[in-house]
Amino acid sequence: MLKKNGVACKEEYMEKLPSDIRKERGPFAMIECFQRIPCDPCFYSCPIKAIKPMSDINDIPRVDFDKCNGCASCVVKCPGLAIFVVDLSKSSGKAVLKMAYELLPVPAVGDEVVALSREGKELCKAKVVEVRDGKINDKTYLLGIELDREYIYEARAVRVVDSDGK
Amino acid sequence: MIYTDLMIIGGGPAGLSAAKTVSDYGVKSILVEKDRKLGGQLVKQTHRFFGSKKEKAGMRGFTIAQNIENEIRKSGSSEIWTDSTVLGLYEDGVVTVLRNGRMEKIKPKKIIAATGAFERYLAFENNDLPGVFGAGAVQTLMNVFGVLPGKKVLMVGSGNIGLIVSYQLIQAGAKVVQLVEAAPEIGGYLVHASKIARLGVPILTSATLKGVYGNGKVEKAVIHRVDERFNPIDGTEEEIEVDTVCLAVGLTPLNELVRMAGCAMVYSGELGGYVPLRDDFMQTSVNGLYCCGDASGIEEATAAMLSGSIAALHACYSIFPDIQDYQEQMQRLQSALTELRAGPFGEKIRKGLSRAVVIKNA
Numbered sequence: 001m002l003k004k005n006g007v008a009c010k011e012e013y014m015e016k017l018p019s020d021i022r023k024e025r026g027p028f029a030m031i032e033c034f035q036r037i038p039c040d041p042c043f044y045s046c047p048i049k050a051i052k053p054m055s056d057i058n059d060i061p062r063v064d065f066d067k068c069n070g071c072a073s074c075v076v077k078c079p080g081l082a083i084f085v086v087d088l089s090k091s092s093g094k095a096v097l098k099m100a101y102e103l104l105p106v107p108a109v110g111d112e113v114v115a116l117s118r119e120g121k122e123l124c125k126a127k128v129v130e131v132r133d134g135k136i137n138d139k140t141y142l143l144g145i146e147l148d149r150e151y152i153y154e155a156r157a158v159r160v161v162d163s164d165g166k
Numbered sequence: 167m168i169y170t171d172l173m174i175i176g177g178g179p180a181g182l183s184a185a186k187t188v189s190d191y192g193v194k195s196i197l198v199e200k201d202r203k204l205g206g207q208l209v210k211q212t213h214r215f216f217g218s219k220k221e222k223a224g225m226r227g228f229t230i231a232q233n234i235e236n237e238i239r240k241s242g243s244s245e246i247w248t249d250s251t252v253l254g255l256y257e258d259g260v261v262t263v264l265r266n267g268r269m270e271k272i273k274p275k276k277i278i279a280a281t282g283a284f285e286r287y288l289a290f291e292n293n294d295l296p297g298v299f300g301a302g303a304v305q306t307l308m309n310v311f312g313v314l315p316g317k318k319v320l321m322v323g324s325g326n327i328g329l330i331v332s333y334q335l336i337q338a339g340a341k342v343v344q345l346v347e348a349a350p351e352i353g354g355y356l357v358h359a360s361k362i363a364r365l366g367v368p369i370l371t372s373a374t375l376k377g378v379y380g381n382g383k384v385e386k387a388v389i390h391r392v393d394e395r396f397n398p399i400d401g402t403e404e405e406i407e408v409d410t411v412c413l414a415v416g417l418t419p420l421n422e423l424v425r426m427a428g429c430a431m432v433y434s435g436e437l438g439g440y441v442p443l444r445d446d447f448m449q450t451s452v453n454g455l456y457c458c459g460d461a462s463g464i465e466e467a468t469a470a471m472l473s474g475s476i477a478a479l480h481a482c483y484s485i486f487p488d489i490q491d492y493q494e495q496m497q498r499l500q501s502a503l504t505e506l507r508a509g510p511f512g513e514k515i516r517k518g519l520s521r522a523v524v525i526k527n528a
Contacts, residue, residue, distance in 0.1 A: 002356055004369070005352075005363060005369045007363050008360065036510050041224035057506065078357075104337075
């Protein structure tokens with residue numbers, strides 16, 4: 001119950017997805033913004049105008065999946081850290097999830113991390129495949145993790161296991 | 167006696183924006199801030215701001231404060247007095263300020279009070295035990311002084327402050343063991359709630375704090391469920407092992423100064439308490455005295471910044487009616503503020519304002 005514990009249920013987040021065929025075609029942004037709030041930085045962050053114009057600042061952002069190429073510019077600009085990029089087009093058969101990351105320690109490409117669910121429960125192991133330095137975006141990092149396809153819509157955070165095993 | 171065009175009391179988001187607007191028109195002003203540093207609550211806000219991109223959304227709070235301060239200093243038309251406390255506003259328009267151990271007397275043409283808000287407290291067993299903090303104190307310790315107030319935290323309140331401070335505690339390395347909210351639903355933005363939920367913070371609504379216990383400091387907290395009328399439900403007590411309790415249960419406007427000057431006040435639960443009656447330009451019932459930001463009603467920082475600019479623009483225009491782009495600028499600020507309050511989160515504010523904004527003038 002999103003309004004009671006902050007955890008979106010399947011019906012809620014599945015609405016944010018493109019058509020099945022578009023999903024396989026390449027990476028796309030999934031905006032997990034479910035509530036009308038006065039906020040619009042995502043709209044301005046998109047270099048190719050793939051987030052549809054808002055008629056008022058309280059509108060819930062919607063992605064034009066024909067335009068979106070999953071570049072993830074919006075992911076690090078959303079103040080709510082509510083945007084994820086989903087990529088199901090990898091030839092490896094694995095899926096890639098990109099998310100904003102503002103915690104320490106910052107993992108490195110190749111590191112193994114634990115993927116967490118919307119409730120913070122451990123889901124599976126994942127491999128870091130991309131780290132976009134926070135220096136270029138006011139300290140918000142972008143992490144890309146590779147994981148089994150079955151977890152792509154469930155994993156929404158990571159726990160970084162640092163060198164002393166924490 | 168010091169004479170100036172405008173005096174701005176408070177260097178938080180509203181006061182800073184007011185000083186910035188005044189500087190844009192080259193009008194002389196004095197900005198008085200009781201803290202050593204300008205920025206008010208903004209200096210503790212390490213998260214990115216919501217709101218309109220045009221009104222600095224997406225930037226972190228402390229960066230916004232620093233940028234506005236730099237612009238004010240660059241223009242040079244505003245004097246900045248930090249470490250200075252306004253002692254009183256008097257009937258003859260004189261303001262007294264304690265600065266460097268001296269009492270200064272100032273006679274401004276117009277006064278803008280942007281005095282902010284104070285945190286509410288909560289009644290529960292042993293609420294004076296060390297380890298019980300207000301959310302503002304937690305933010306000051308962590309984000310201004312780099313001190314972690316505790317390791318295992320119970321957060322009370324799910325408004326934006328409770329949700330954001332929970333996230334900041336996690337960033338600082340603490341564990342937020344539980345968040346309780348007495349209302350049946352989360353009060354703040356759901357994206358903030360989701361952000362901490364996915365990092366493992368359990369959010370429990372219709373629940374509140376019964377008491378804290380420990381030997382000389384908080385060692386555990388007891389929470390219990392409440393019904394729709396906030397009455398505790400027997401037999402639902404639950405013990406939680408924590409060393410810190412953080413209260414984020416709302417704010418009340420801090421506006422004794424304008425009351426002292428004799429402003430007509432009105433009580434508005436929606437705006438957080440007693441607020442001054444005012445017109446669309448934030449001018450109170452006392453001619454030439456404006457009140458803006460949280461002092462005029464609790465809202466988000468973006469709204470505070472806009473109301474500060476509106477007050478300052480109108481005050482400048484009242485002194486110098488030949489300001490060229492007045493109509494255009496005022497229109498822009500007013501519509502930005504209206505748009506900000508247009509959504510469901512603005513409903514409460516709109517209701518409160520319908521009683522607080524009563525004086526209409528040109």
